[in-house]
Amino acid sequence: MEKEQLFRHKILPVGTIVVAIIVLWYVAAVALNAPFQRDLDRRANVTSTTMEFIGKTMSQPKPIMPAPHQVAVNVFENTFLRSVTSNRSLVYNAWVTLSSTGVGFVFGTLLGILIAVGIVHVTTLDRSLMPWIIASQTVPILAIAPMVIVVLAAVNITGLIPKALISTYLSFFPVTVGMVKGLRSPEAMHLDLMRTYSATPAQVFWKLRVPASVPFLFTSMKVAVAASLVGAIVGELPTGAVAGIGAKLLAGAYYSQTIDIWAALVAGSVLAALLVAIVSIVARAVDRAMGGRPA
Known part of the structure; x- marks a missing residue:
C-alpha cells in the first residue's frame, strides 16, 4: 500500500x-x-x-542544441571513463567548483546568522542595515564578480578565495532573511510566558528564538547552497579558470563544443541537487534531535 x-x-x-x-x-x-x-x-x-x-x-x-542522448554519453564518458585527475573529468571539475562553493556557503551562512541576530535585537540595525542588504541583491552578480576578481588580484589574492567571496555574497542574503523571520516567529504569548518566568534575554534567545528559527534556517540554507554554487561558477568565468564547471563552460563556448557545455550544465545541476539533498538530510537529523516527529 x-x-x-x-x-x-x-x-x-x-x-x-x-x-x-x-x-x-x-x-x-x-x-x-x-x-x-x-x-x-x-x-x-x-x-x-x-x-x-x-x-x-x-x-x-x-x-x-545537442540531443539528450549526446549529453548523456558525454556525461558518462567524462565521469566514469576518465581519470579523476584529468582536466576533462567532470568529477575533477565539479570538485574544484565544490571547494569554493563549500567555503562560500559556510561563510555566507555564518554571516547571515550574525546579521540576522543583530537585526532582530538592535532596532538601529533593522532600520539601517536591512534596506542595504536588500539593495545589495539588486546588483547583477555578473557585474560584481569581475570587480571582486580584479581588486583581489591587485593585492595578490587569487584562487579559491575570490570565488568563495562571490559565493558568500549570494548565499548570505537568503540565510539573513530566513533567520530574521525565524527569530521573530515566536508568538507574543510565548515571549510573555518567558518574561513571567523571569528569563534573561540570553535565555529567551537560546531557549525560544533559536529553536523556533531552526526550520526557517534550514529552508533558507537550501536556497543559499544552490546560490553559493551559482556564485562559484560565475566566479570562475572572469578569471579564465582552467578547472571547474565554469571553466568547462568557457572552454565549450570558446571551441563551440555545445555538447560539453550542456554536459557541464547537467553536472552543475546534479551537484546542486546533491548539495540541497545533504542540507535536507541534516535538517531532518536536527529535527529528530530536537524531538520532532518524522514525516
Whole structure:
C-alpha cells in the first residue's frame, strides 16, 4: 500500500514531467539543428529520408542544441571513463567548483546568522542595515564578480578565495532573511510566558528564538547552497579558470563544443541537487534531535 502511494504521489508525477521534458528536448534539438543539416545535405547533394534526416540532426558533432542522448554519453564518458585527475573529468571539475562553493556557503551562512541576530535585537540595525542588504541583491552578480576578481588580484589574492567571496555574497542574503523571520516567529504569548518566568534575554534567545528559527534556517540554507554554487561558477568565468564547471563552460563556448557545455550544465545541476539533498538530510537529523516527529 505504501509503495503504491509512493508511486502515485511521487514517482509517477516526477517521471511524467521528466519524460515530457525529454520529448520536448528532442523536438527542439531536431527543429534547431535541421537548418544546418539541410544546408549540409544540399552542399553534399545528398537526399535523405525523413527518419535519416532526423537521425542526422541528432548526431551532429557540434549541434546548436545537442540531443539528450549526446549529453548523456558525454556525461558518462567524462565521469566514469576518465581519470579523476584529468582536466576533462567532470568529477575533477565539479570538485574544484565544490571547494569554493563549500567555503562560500559556510561563510555566507555564518554571516547571515550574525546579521540576522543583530537585526532582530538592535532596532538601529533593522532600520539601517536591512534596506542595504536588500539593495545589495539588486546588483547583477555578473557585474560584481569581475570587480571582486580584479581588486583581489591587485593585492595578490587569487584562487579559491575570490570565488568563495562571490559565493558568500549570494548565499548570505537568503540565510539573513530566513533567520530574521525565524527569530521573530515566536508568538507574543510565548515571549510573555518567558518574561513571567523571569528569563534573561540570553535565555529567551537560546531557549525560544533559536529553536523556533531552526526550520526557517534550514529552508533558507537550501536556497543559499544552490546560490553559493551559482556564485562559484560565475566566479570562475572572469578569471579564465582552467578547472571547474565554469571553466568547462568557457572552454565549450570558446571551441563551440555545445555538447560539453550542456554536459557541464547537467553536472552543475546534479551537484546542486546533491548539495540541497545533504542540507535536507541534516535538517531532518536536527529535527529528530530536537524531538520532532518524522514525516
